Amino acid sequence: MDTDVLIVGAGPAGLCLGNALAGSGLRVTLVDPQDEADLGDPPDDGREIALTRRSRAILDHLGMWSRLPDAAAAPLHEARVFEGASTRPLRIAPYPRSSEPLGWMVANHAIRRAAMAALAEHGTVQLRAGRRVVDISIMDHGAAVRLDDGAELNCRLVVLADSRHSAMRRRLGIRSSQRDFGRSMLVARMRIQHPQPGCAWEWFDHGQTLALLPLQGDLASVVLTLPQHVVDQLQSLPDDAFEAQMQARFHDRLGSMKLMSARHAYPLVGVYAHRFSARRLALVGDAAVGMHPVTAHGFNLGLAGVADLATQVAVATREGSDIGAAKTLSLYARAHHLRCLPLYLCTQAIVDLYTAEAGPAHVLRRGILDAAATLPGIRQALGTLLADRRRARITVN
Numbered sequence: 333m334d335t336d337v338l339i340v341g342a343g344p345a346g347l348c349l350g351n352a353l354a355g356s357g358l359r360v361t362l363v364d365p366q367d368e369a370d371l372g373d374p375p376d377d378g379r380e381i382a383l384t385r386r387s388r389a390i391l392d393h394l395g396m397w398s399r400l401p402d403a404a405a406a407p408l409h410e411a412r413v414f415e416g417a418s419t420r421p422l423r424i425a426p427y428p429r430s431s432e433p434l435g436w437m438v439a440n441h442a443i444r445r446a447a448m449a450a451l452a453e454h455g456t457v458q459l460r461a462g463r464r465v466v467d468i469s470i471m472d473h474g475a476a477v478r479l480d481d482g483a484e485l486n487c488r489l490v491v492l493a494d495s496r497h498s499a500m501r502r503r504l505g506i507r508s509s510q511r512d513f514g515r516s517m518l519v520a521r522m523r524i525q526h527p528q529p530g531c532a533w534e535w536f537d538h539g540q541t542l543a544l545l546p547l548q549g550d551l552a553s554v555v556l557t558l559p560q561h562v563v564d565q566l567q568s569l570p571d572d573a574f575e576a577q578m579q580a581r582f583h584d585r586l587g588s589m590k591l592m593s594a595r596h597a598y599p600l601v602g603v604y605a606h607r608f609s610a611r612r613l614a615l616v617g618d619a620a621v622g623m624h625p626v627t628a629h630g631f632n633l634g635l636a637g638v639a640d641l642a643t644q645v646a647v648a649t650r651e652g653s654d655i656g657a658a659k660t661l662s663l664y665a666r667a668h669h670l671r672c673l674p675l676y677l678c679t680q681a682i683v684d685l686y687t688a689e690a691g692p693a694h695v696l697r698r699g700i701l702d703a704a705a706t707l708p709g710i711r712q713a714l715g716t717l718l719a720d721r722r723r724a725r726i727t728v729n
């Protein structure tokens with residue numbers, strides 16, 4: 333065997349798994365087409381990731397949290413959900429009241445940089461940067477992984493972490509359910525005249541969904557969900573015209589808004605793989621479940637899955653059993669399905685309800701927001717969604 337575990341893809345999920353396995357005594361290899369310089373110092377991709385408390389604890393355990401610069405993590409104390417022109421939001425805050433935030437906003441490229449730095453410190457994971465996996469053959473005793481330079485690596489376990497559009501998942505015949513939401517997300521960092529420190533907004537306005545994610549000081553990440561042709565128009569505007577558009581789209585509630593970064597767009601497609609494991613194979617991160625970002629759970633779920641998979645592999649190693657055995661991997665797969673499926677379906681239902689433009693949909697969602705203030709069932713569901721299974725207090729202003 334050339335290596336014990338081969339991870340396809342050094343995105344956030346693959347890198348975190350590399351770190352989780354770094355001290356296991358197993359030989360681990362990561363393969364990614366990006367070159368090493370880009371992996372070590374990834375460019376800003378505009379994504380600001382809302383990390384739950386649980387994710388922070390995992391990143392701490394992986395030696396990554398301490399590698400984030402102080403200014404990289406902006407605490408999130410409250411979320412407000414608006415509907416249409418209403419100025420009465422549904423408020424979600426930690427419950428019982430606590431000074432500990434609901435979560436933290438951290439830029440995706442900062443997470444990747446911290447993961448690479450931790451990996452370099454461990455020094456036990458082999459990185460094949462600048463190489464793409466082009467084929468995988470699964471056999472009884474192991475798997476053979478072919479790279480685009482013709483090299484073949486034999487391993488005991490292959491882990492796919494090669495994005496929601498995973499070419500290797502498809503090549504291995506693993507089906508997935510895909511949902512094209514027919515919208516794209518435009519993200520940009522802006523300086524806000526009336527900042528909302530520690531407070532995130534999710535605003536289901538008529539014809540558009542807006543989000544405001546608080547960063548350091550008066551900076552915020554502005555997120556717009558719109559049809560692609562509108563996103564194209566917004567991206568082609570000069571900076572000052574874009575700023576004026578943003579101010580108008582936020583109904584002037586934030587005062588003047590100044591663009592502080594490039595604008596990035598992401599087509600919204602949800603993906604759910606029909607299986608997360610097979611003999612000698614596991615799927616993690618977006619390759620297993622690619623969430624709609626509205627509930628901010630994609631990476632959080634991926635990280636929880638990575639922690640589970642690493643635990644199963646460590647247990648098998650300790651017991652001297654086969655790390656690629658279907659039974660070992662199915663323990664991870666089952667737990668991950670149970671964790672992801674309810675959130676995946678719930679997120680789709682939220683997107684459907686809050687992007688419907690028919691009159692009754694507006695009435696229904698206003699009614700749900702009002703009811704959420706008084707019905708514990710809805711409060712708990714929303715609290716679970718946003719606070720990662722911790723109780724959250726929800727009130728209507």
Ligand SMILES: Cc1cc2nc3c(=O)[nH]c(=O)nc-3n(C[C@H](O)[C@H](O)[C@H](O)COP(=O)(O)OP(=O)(O)OC[C@H]3O[C@@H](n4cnc5c(N)ncnc54)[C@H](O)[C@@H]3O)c2cc1C
Nearest residue numbers: 341343344345381382465494495617618628629630631632
């Ligand atoms: C706008 C936006 C906002 C988001 N906000 C949040 C949030 O607030 N909270 C949250 O939890 N999540 C959020 N997410 C989701 C989060 O960004 C993703 O879940 C996470 O980045 C997925 O990481 P990944 O490593 O699985 O996949 P990716 O980041 O897609 O990485 C895949 C890697 O695989 C490599 N690769 C591809 N093919 C091959 C191959 N054949 N061989 C080798 N390598 C290959 C690629 O080069 C890449 O490095 C957001 C997403 C978006 C788009």
